[in-house]
Amino acid sequence: MIKVEDVHKSFGSEEILKGISTTFEKGKTNLIIGQSGSGKTVMLKCLIGLFRPEEGRIYYEDKAIQDMDEEEQRELREQIGMLFQGGALFDSMTIEENVMFPLRMFTKQKKADMLARVNEVLKRVDLENVNKKFPAQISGGMQKRVSIARAIVNKPKFLFCDEPNSGLDPRTATLIDNLIQEITHENDITTVVVTHDMNSVMEIGENIVLLKKGKLAWQGDKEDIFKTDNKDVVNFVYSSDLFKKIRNVQLKEE
Template sequence: MIEVENIKKRFGDQEVLKGISTIFEKGKTNLIIGQSGSGKSVMLKCLIGLFKPEGGRILFDGKSIQDMNDEQQRVLREEIGMLFQGGALFDSMTIEENVMFPLRMFTNQKKSEMIDRVNEVLSRVNLEGNNKKFPAEISGGMQKRVSIARAIVNRPKYLFCDEPNSGLDPKTATVIDNLIQEITHEFDITTVVVTHDMNSVMEIGERINFLKNGLLVWKGTQEDIFKTDNKDVTDFVYSSDLFKKIRAVQNK
């Protein structure tokens, strides 16, 4: 579980996060949604330690990251898996080498042990036998699955996903969404997904946090979001391409 208590972040005179408090639950897909400029990405970067908030606390299973020494923060980083927006695979490395990279960085395992673990996670994302291929030789959806394999290879307690469906067609995006949720449940991970995609909200939005102008203006479940009378949320939901298409069909 990750607890966020009154987090504030500013850049110069611009206050981007204005005192956000929420909880990201273990074994759940926790979404951060909102329009561009709402503070989603800044909040994610505060959670993973790339930005230091000016106020508030972030607690990982009850331990405040602000109170951790260098060694404790190093241990925490080893417990975090990250799925980047563009995949962030190394073009010059094979699939096997990409997935193995965190093991080489953070463990002292033997080469044979690392390869066994790589094969295990590649199998979990349905990419058996692709070890020696390079990222350019596989599709965008397969690249995202490689990125997921790399993110979970160290058996993380916390998984952060930044716009995981960016650049994917709707069918492949649904596959990636479902894979993230399956892995979250299977390994009991605290998963945080930043997205603006309403398809993702409908597919995997077990716990949803809606940001607007640096404030948390609503939170609930995927069922709750379609019942709320919060105008900021309904404007966001019903302006999405998905609901425009649904309305167009209904109006025919």
């Protein structure tokens, strides 16, 4: 579980996060949604410690990052898996080397043990016989699977994903969403996904945090989101053309 308490983050005189308080739950896919510029990525970067909020606290389980000494912060970094926008694989490394990277960085395991774990996670994401290929030699969807394998190879307790299915066709995007959710459940991970994709909201929205201009506008799950009258939620949901069309059809039928 990650608990966020009254987080403020500014750049110069511009306050981007204006006192966010929320909880991201363990064993669930927690989504941060909101219009472009609402502060989703800044929030994610505060969560992983890339940005330091001027005010507020971020608790990992019982301990706030702000109270951790260097050793505790290093331990926390080891427990974090990250899936960046676009996958961000190292082009000059093979798939196997890419996935092994966090193990080489954070552990002192023997090569054979690392390789066994790499093969285990590649199998989990349904990728076999690609070990010696380079990222450019496999499809975008496969690259995304490799990124997921790399994000979970060191058995993280916390997984952060920034727009994990951007640039993928809808079917592959759904497969990636479902894979992230399955892995979250299997390993009881606290997963936080930044997305503006309504399909993701409907597929894996177990705890959805809606940001609007740096404030928390609404929180609920994928069932709640279609029941609420909250104006910001309705505006967000029906800003998607697909949902506007579905809504029009429903209105015509009534």
